[in-house]
Amino acid sequence: MIPEPRLEHLYQEVILDHNRNPRNFKEIPDATQYSHGVNPLCGDDYHLYLKIDEQGAVRDVGFKGSGCAISKSSASIMTSLIKDKPIQEAERLKENFLQLMTRDNVPEAVKSQVGRMILFEGVKEFPVRVKCATLIWHALADALRDSKLNFEKAPKR
Amino acid sequence: MLMTQDLNVERIRKDFPLLSHKMNGHPLAYLDNAATTQKPQAVIDRISNFCRNEYATVHRGVYTLSQNSTWECDQVREKCRQFLNAKTPTEIIFVKGATEAINLVAASWGRKFFKRGEEILISSLEHHANIVPWQRLCEEKGLALKVIPMNDRGELLMDEYKKLLNARTRIVAVTHVSNALGTINPVREMIQLAHQAGALVLIDGAQGAPHFKADVQDLDCDFYCFSGHKIYGPTGVGILYGKIEHLDAMDPYQCGGEMIETVTFEKTTFAKPPLKFEAGTPAIIEIVGLGPAIDYLQNLGFDRIESYEHGLLIEATRRLSEIEGLKIIGTAAHKSAVISFTLEGIHPHDIGTILDQEGIAIRTGHHCAQPVMRRFNLPATARASFAFYNTKEEIEALARGLQTVKQIFQ
Incomplete structure (x- = not known):
């Protein structure tokens, strides 16, 4: 049997706060990168916008859409963590967080590299919810990978 | 209360x-x-006993065990006939579930008889299983998919339905009960109207059969289907009912064993319904397990x-x-x-x-x-x-x- 999950590990105050008041919950009209993240199982659906400057730093980041508390707070915290950071740092954060969420016995060295996202470790007790926490991070990977292609799919502004 | x-x-x-x-x-x-x-003990016991003491394949054995399996499956087919009040057990096809039943009708009836420019009418309350097979058929055959709208309470707009029915409408595929909202559709009236317009009707009974008596002769529907696992029976088995004249006219769905009469490399003649639509070894254990589920409902x-x-x-x-x-x-x-x-x-x-x-x-x-x-x-x-x-x-x-x-x- 899977270890007994505990709700308070899932719905922590910081997570609930980001769900109530998501940060960077906005479209960015002059974004340079865009992606659309969908979890068809539960209907989480987010548009992610990034504005990367010439130095390769995330000048601005925003997301719009709808989803559960876990997916929304993960997106909100992600945007606040990568804003004003070089994209390499955003990439590293993404790698570390996805490793934290999808692997067993994650080394402390990885855990110490994910910042406030460590709050989502408790989500692992609810395996079906892991996809909620990682959705926006997969969208981030998409946005950084292929901006031109994704832009054609962006909703018309 | x-x-x-x-x-x-x-x-x-x-x-x-x-x-x-x-x-x-x-x-x-x-x-x-x-x-x-969930499954009642009678279903669990029947499956277990059948596997322990009775299991063999159907239709081809000269030996007693196989003849017994064939007989047990025929018994369940007859139970299903009574359950739906079909005229004959040849109108009862064993399928995997309601999804496969709809796909079967779309493929075997639709592909054979639909012509470019004709219309399929579904409702806005449908499960994806009663949308996507028709959509695919429309793309393949150049047909139009029309949709009956609903009001804010989740009821189909019957006036709109009447307007949508026309001489090009070949089939109306509509759910008995909405899985998402619970709406019970006025299927009897819808069937009458469709028949007046010259269209056939398929009723998706996946959410109806567990809760209401479905009398296919009284409803006069052309096709009706349900899933075994939603009526307290096993997964992997369901029923397609079709009026025998349609089943006779339709092409086979899948090809293989059971569904043939004679095979040479030049030509194959097909078995008659229901076996025509039951290629391969059927879900024998699940079919046998469906029997006590139907008994359970009938007893209540x-x-x-x-x-x-x-x-x-x-x-x-x-x-x-x-x-x-x-x-x-x-x-x-x-x-x-x-x-x-x-x-x-x-x-x-x-x-x-x-x-x-x-x-x-x-x-x-x-x-x-x-x-x-x-x-x-x-x-x-x-x-x-x-x-x-x-x-x-x-x-x-x-x-x-x-x-x-x-x-x-x-």
Whole structure:
């Protein structure tokens, strides 16, 4: 049997706060990168916008859409963590967080590299919810990978 | 009020072993019956006994065991004939489930008889299983897919339906009961109107057969289908009913063993219905297990099931309506015991996880009916769907659980 999950590990105050008041919950009209993240199982659906400057730093980041508390707070915290950071740092954060969420016995060295996202470790007790926490991070990977292609799919502004 | 119904629910619950389990430290309240239903001991025992003592293949054995398997499957076919009041057992096709049944009709009837420019009419309440097979057929054959709209209560607009029916309409494919909202469609009237327009009718009975007597002769539908696992039977088996004249005219669905008369490398002649549509070794164990599930329903009686489940619907609607911020989606005048709802500011997925910790199993999401969700401008809902083994106490547990959800998200 899977270890007994505990709700308070899932719905922590910081997570609930980001769900109530998501940060960077906005479209960015002059974004340079865009992606659309969908979890068809539960209907989480987010548009992610990034504005990367010439130095390769995330000048601005925003997301719009709808989803559960876990997916929304993960997106909100992600945007606040990568804003004003070089994209390499955003990439590293993404790698570390996805490793934290999808692997067993994650080394402390990885855990110490994910910042406030460590709050989502408790989500692992609810395996079906892991996809909620990682959705926006997969969208981030998409946005950084292929901006031109994704832009054609962006909703018309 | 619920306690005064004829059904002895306390005794019924003892027939379903899983219902007495604890879930996350609480008594299990299983409220996802529109997705699938629990199995009575009689079904479990029949499958187990059949595998231990009787199992062999059907149709080709000269030996006693195989003849017995054939006979057992034929018995269940006859039970299904009675269950639907079909004219003959040759009108009863064993399929995997309602999904395969619809795909079969689309492929075997639609591909043969539809012509470019003709129309297929479905409703805005359909499950994806009664949308996508038709959509694919439309693309393949150059047909048009038309959709009967609904009002804000989740009821089909009959005036619009009448306008949509025309000489080009070849088939109307409509659900008996909406899985997402619980709406019971006026299928008898819809069938009459379709026939007047010269169209055939397929009724998706996946959500109807578990709750209401479906009399295919009385309804006069051309096709009717349901899934075994939603009527307290095994997964992997379902029924397609078709009027024999249609089944005779249709092409086979899949090709292989069982469905042939003679095969040479030059030409194959096909078996007659139902075997024409049952290529390969069928789901023998599941078919045998479906028998006692049908017996169980017949013994309880649909009049009593319907009246008890309606009581649950009334009680659950009353109790949930008291919860501030809770909105019931789908308020049709004729509803089965399904309540789709939203809680203000809380995503259904979060509701589902928290209720699970209270031992309450509900469905959250789009219920494989994304167009229904879009109609109400919602990404998802939470859905409690009831069966005759559910109780007033479970409704109370659901209401209490929803208060816990609200406290966490206050």
